[in-house]
Amino acid sequence: MPQNRTLCMTQADNPLLQLLGIHKHFGGLLALTDVTLSIRQGEIYGLIGPNGAGKTTLFNILTGLYQLDGGTFNFNGNTYSRCKPHVLAEAGIARTFQNIRLFPNMTAQENVMVGRHLRTQNGIWAALRRHPAARREEKESAQRASELLQFVGIHRSPQTLAKNLSYGEQRRLEIARALATDPLLLALDEPAAGMNATETADLKRLLHTIRNQGITVLLIEHDVKLIMDLCDRIAVLNYGRKIAEGMPEEVRSNPEVIAAYLGGNPA
Amino acid sequence: MHKLLRNRKLHLGGTTLALLVLPFVTDLLFGRGWVRIEDFALLYIMLALGLNIVVGFAGLLDLGYVAFFAVGAYTYALLASPQLGLHLPFWIILPAGALLAGFFGALLGAPTLKLRGDYLAIVTLGFGEIIRIFLNNLNAPVNITNGAQGISQVDAMRIGDFSLGRNQELFGFAIPSVHLHYYLFLLFTLLVIFVTARLQDSRIGRAWVAIREDEVAAEAMGINTRNIKLLAFVMGASFGGISGGLFAGFQGFVSPESFSLMESIMILCMVVLGGMGNIAGVVLGGIILVVLPEVFRNGAGPLQQWLFGKVFIDPESMRMLMFGVALIVVMLWRPAGLWPSTRRQRELEATGDAAEQDTVYDSGR
Amino acid sequence: MEIFLQQLINGLVQGSVYALVALGYTMVYGILGLINFAHGEVVMVGAMVALMSINAMLGSAFPPAIILPVALFAAIFACMLLGYSIERIAYRPLRHAPRLAPLITAIGVSIVLQTLAMIIWGREYHAFPQLFPNQSHNFGGAVINDVQLAIIIIALLVMSMLMLLVHRTRLGRAMRAVAENQSAAILMGININQVISITFMLGSALAAIAGIMVSANYGVVHYYMGFMLGLKAFTAAVLGGIGNLRGAMLGGVLLGLIESLGAGYIGTLTGGFMGSNYQDAFAFLVLIGVLIFRPSGLLGERVADRA
Numbered sequence: 001m002p003q004n005r006t007l008c009m010t011q012a013d014n015p016l017l018q019l020l021g022i023h024k025h026f027g028g029l030l031a032l033t034d035v036t037l038s039i040r041q042g043e044i045y046g047l048i049g050p051n052g053a054g055k056t057t058l059f060n061i062l063t064g065l066y067q068l069d070g071g072t073f074n075f076n077g078n079t080y081s082r083c084k085p086h087v088l089a090e091a092g093i094a095r096t097f098q099n100i101r102l103f104p105n106m107t108a109q110e111n112v113m114v115g116r117h118l119r120t121q122n123g124i125w126a127a128l129r130r131h132p133a134a135r136r137e138e139k140e141s142a143q144r145a146s147e148l149l150q151f152v153g154i155h156r157s158p159q160t161l162a163k164n165l166s167y168g169e170q171r172r173l174e175i176a177r178a179l180a181t182d183p184l185l186l187a188l189d190e191p192a193a194g195m196n197a198t199e200t201a202d203l204k205r206l207l208h209t210i211r212n213q214g215i216t217v218l219l220i221e222h223d224v225k226l227i228m229d230l231c232d233r234i235a236v237l238n239y240g241r242k243i244a245e246g247m248p249e250e251v252r253s254n255p256e257v258i259a260a261y262l263g264g265n266p267a
Numbered sequence: 268m269h270k271l272l273r274n275r276k277l278h279l280g281g282t283t284l285a286l287l288v289l290p291f292v293t294d295l296l297f298g299r300g301w302v303r304i305e306d307f308a309l310l311y312i313m314l315a316l317g318l319n320i321v322v323g324f325a326g327l328l329d330l331g332y333v334a335f336f337a338v339g340a341y342t343y344a345l346l347a348s349p350q351l352g353l354h355l356p357f358w359i360i361l362p363a364g365a366l367l368a369g370f371f372g373a374l375l376g377a378p379t380l381k382l383r384g385d386y387l388a389i390v391t392l393g394f395g396e397i398i399r400i401f402l403n404n405l406n407a408p409v410n411i412t413n414g415a416q417g418i419s420q421v422d423a424m425r426i427g428d429f430s431l432g433r434n435q436e437l438f439g440f441a442i443p444s445v446h447l448h449y450y451l452f453l454l455f456t457l458l459v460i461f462v463t464a465r466l467q468d469s470r471i472g473r474a475w476v477a478i479r480e481d482e483v484a485a486e487a488m489g490i491n492t493r494n495i496k497l498l499a500f501v502m503g504a505s506f507g508g509i510s511g512g513l514f515a516g517f518q519g520f521v522s523p524e525s526f527s528l529m530e531s532i533m534i535l536c537m538v539v540l541g542g543m544g545n546i547a548g549v550v551l552g553g554i555i556l557v558v559l560p561e562v563f564r565n566g567a568g569p570l571q572q573w574l575f576g577k578v579f580i581d582p583e584s585m586r587m588l589m590f591g592v593a594l595i596v597v598m599l600w601r602p603a604g605l606w607p608s609t610r611r612q613r614e615l616e617a618t619g620d621a622a623e624q625d626t627v628y629d630s631g632r
Numbered sequence: 633m634e635i636f637l638q639q640l641i642n643g644l645v646q647g648s649v650y651a652l653v654a655l656g657y658t659m660v661y662g663i664l665g666l667i668n669f670a671h672g673e674v675v676m677v678g679a680m681v682a683l684m685s686i687n688a689m690l691g692s693a694f695p696p697a698i699i700l701p702v703a704l705f706a707a708i709f710a711c712m713l714l715g716y717s718i719e720r721i722a723y724r725p726l727r728h729a730p731r732l733a734p735l736i737t738a739i740g741v742s743i744v745l746q747t748l749a750m751i752i753w754g755r756e757y758h759a760f761p762q763l764f765p766n767q768s769h770n771f772g773g774a775v776i777n778d779v780q781l782a783i784i785i786i787a788l789l790v791m792s793m794l795m796l797l798v799h800r801t802r803l804g805r806a807m808r809a810v811a812e813n814q815s816a817a818i819l820m821g822i823n824i825n826q827v828i829s830i831t832f833m834l835g836s837a838l839a840a841i842a843g844i845m846v847s848a849n850y851g852v853v854h855y856y857m858g859f860m861l862g863l864k865a866f867t868a869a870v871l872g873g874i875g876n877l878r879g880a881m882l883g884g885v886l887l888g889l890i891e892s893l894g895a896g897y898i899g900t901l902t903g904g905f906m907g908s909n910y911q912d913a914f915a916f917l918v919l920i921g922v923l924i925f926r927p928s929g930l931l932g933e934r935v936a937d938r939a
Binding site: 063064065084085086089090094095097101102103104105106110113114115116117118120122123124126127128130137138141177178181 | 462465466469470471472473474476477480481483484485486487488489490491492498502608
């Protein structure tokens with residue numbers, strides 16, 4: 001088993017996320033076939049593959065938007081099946097979306113505060129009475145949101161509407177919103193899509209910082225260079241099957257992977 | 268800062284005074300009929316604010332909202348009239364009506380809130396019609412609602428000997444019954460405004476707006492969308508129930524006719540025309556849509572007389588015609604409503620940046 | 633058994649009308665994602681225009697075989713013009729506005745049309761003249777008359793023509809393309825404004841035909857007739873799965889059947905507690921029931937949320 005590069009103490013026997021023989025089909029279309037993978041606590045795990053390979057489908061299963069048709073889905077010591085998205089969010093899986101899905105008419109700060117929803121308690125009575133405890137919780141949420149905005153590098157007024165942020169800022173706001181849920185696993189769907197070189201470099205630093213805080217990162221990306229630089233381990237999907245898994249160097253030289261990307265038959 | 272605060276206090280004081288003397292001034296200038304119209308305006312504002320929670324905050328299109336108004340009104344009428352021989356005090360019936368309306372909200376919402384926008388719209392519309400049809404027909408074999416004739420001689424609201432149904436003498440002033448109702452309704456309206464304003468700026472309010480903006484993202488961020496939507500539905504319904512009760516006590520009479528689909532549509536128009544999601548806008552929408560048709564009704568006849576020397580179109584038709592035209596024109600002119608949400612203003616104040624964006628929420632398509 | 637057969641016939645007749653009107657709702661919804669609230673009033677206008685044309689020609693020497701088609705075409709023409717104008721005035725400027733804005737203008741148009749009709753034609757019920765002798769046929773104990781027979785046949789014909797148009801012609805392909813993806817359709821060189829206008833006009837033509845059918849069947853025309861009919865037809869479209877043409881037809885016929893069978897049997901079913909006056913409630917209860925179990929209607933596609 002390859003050792004994790006940054007954490008010398010591996011938790012190989014106790015992975016954070018473990019997928020065993022996952023199946024998913026839409027009508028007659030097999031989107032995922034027998035996909036097995038496990039992600040360890042504290043690593044940055046990359047998921048690559050050509051368009052339509054099933055990467056986003058896998059994400060949607062992890063976050064409860066789709067229900068799996070077969071296989072086992074273990075996360076942080078629990079098995080999940082037919083769980084609603086909010087349950088998985090509470091379990092500690094937070095995500096971003098390939099085609100940014102912010103709350104466009106809410107401010108940047110409010111967007112992140114929505115991410116705090118799950119870790120806060122204020123209900124109707126708290127809203128109406130605004131007793132000290134309720135105020136404190138609200139203030140803490142706002143405070144935390146501002147910090148997270150700074151953390152991901154949005155230095156504009158937190159009162160800016162999400163839709164008026166720049167493209168790169170919107171991508172980072174999604175990350176801040178996901179971080180606000182206190183996740184164990186942060187799942188990013190093509191976070192660097194549409195970013196320029198500087199922004200991508202910033203993103204790389206950001207993801208390293210996030211990981212160093214102990215948050216496991218799962219990422220789908222098309223930018224092969226980014227993923228090779230960033231990830232501890234990589235899995236490659238093609239036509240809904242996992243065709244390779246391992247450290248970047250291993251995957252890079254895998255003939256089946258080369259074939260999948262360049263076309264043609266594996267040697 | 269100090270000056271600002273004093274300014275605000277002055278402002279508040281001025282508004283309060285204006286609201287307090289309004290019925291007397293109206294009575295003096297336009298006659299008592301207009302005070303009654305003000306009473307109705309307040310009732311509709313409450314309804315519109317209730318619906319605003321559902322449509323404006325949570326983004327759930329409800330075309331049968333009047334059903335909850337009906338539940339509140341009939342609860343009051345049944346528990347305080349000779350119909351069943353019950354005469355309970357209003358401070359018991361009003362909360363009962365709100366609870367029952369909320370219960371109906373949950374009953375309708377629980378199975379249907381997973382439906383997409385327009386499907387939900389038609390289901391709520393159907394529910395509104397079902398309630399009305401039942402009210403219309405529950406006079407046989409057992410007479411509960413007295414059918415299309417409705418329930419009359421509903422008790423006025425009273426505390427002890429002080430009844431709002433009669434003119435009262437207070438501090439040497441003679442205060443007519445419509446004025447008394449005005450003050451009661453004003454109190455409730457302010458309460459409703461307070462509640463919605465507090466909710467809007469809270470964890471729950473943010474969750475509602477998040478669902479409206481992007482339900483999938485909201486769910487993925489850990490919001491239990493079903494419960495939160497249900498909460499919006501139940502809150503909205505119970506506001507409807509309260510105004511229904513007030514309506515019954517004020518009117519002294521309820522019949523299914525008052526709870527037609529057109530009423531639901533009217534309330535929805537108030538919300539959208541005023542500015543969905545914005546409390547001040549919704550209040551404005553409520554005032555306009557109650558007062559304007561009355562102006563048309565009273566002004567259309569004389570105006571035609573003056574212009575053409577004779578009345579071509581009867582005032583009632585004229586009122587509807589102008590109402591329809593106004594809806595079209597206003598929406599074409601300001602698709603986000605007359606007074607859209609203040610978020611945008613807040614942002615402008617905060618950043619001074621003026622990126623142009625005309626509509627407040629672009630369709631979720 | 634006779635009752636059953638009779639209610640079945642009545643339901644089919646009513647259902648055919650619902651289906652035609654429901655098609656208008658579903659076509660517009662399929663393309664614009666908009667509830668065309670004013671569609672019911674178009675049905676009413678169609679009936680009124682037909683009535684006026686017939687009354688104008690009745691005294692003349694024209695035989696009924698000419699009067700009816702002329703009235704039909706007058707109604708269709710008027711409705712198409714109306715449908716076109718409604719879209720241009722009330723919906724097109726709002727195509728990118730918040731979703732509820734066009735719904736409110738639609739309601740506005742509906743109110744304006746209804747009030748105008750009331751001002752022009754008055755509040756009274758107008759008799760719709762019987763142009764042809766209307767014979768009744770005995771059919772296994774139940775009765776069906778010529779008008780009802782004609783309604784079912786014409787509805788079938790019109791619907792088949794519409795299906796052909798949508799699935800076999802260039803125009804139909806353009807309509808389907810716009811419904812599927814507007815921006816892609818523009819890129820493919822489709823004039824979407826034109827397609828949308830034509831869709832409104834087609835729907836309105838169907839509404840005109842439906843308007844004449846109801847008037848001929850019940851023998852009366854009234855300024856308020858479009859409202860409830862439109863509501864029911866919209867319900868039918870949702871029942872079948874809105875945006876889906878076959879769904880609208882199925883939903884229309886089903887709703888007609890549910891209503892008439894419901895009205896016939898509800899008394900027996902509830903032990904006399906509820907009478908046929910609950911007919912409307914029954915239709916909506918069925919709708920709610922269906923949507924709880926099939927959230928996208930009977931033939932609607934399941935829309936998976938794309939992330």
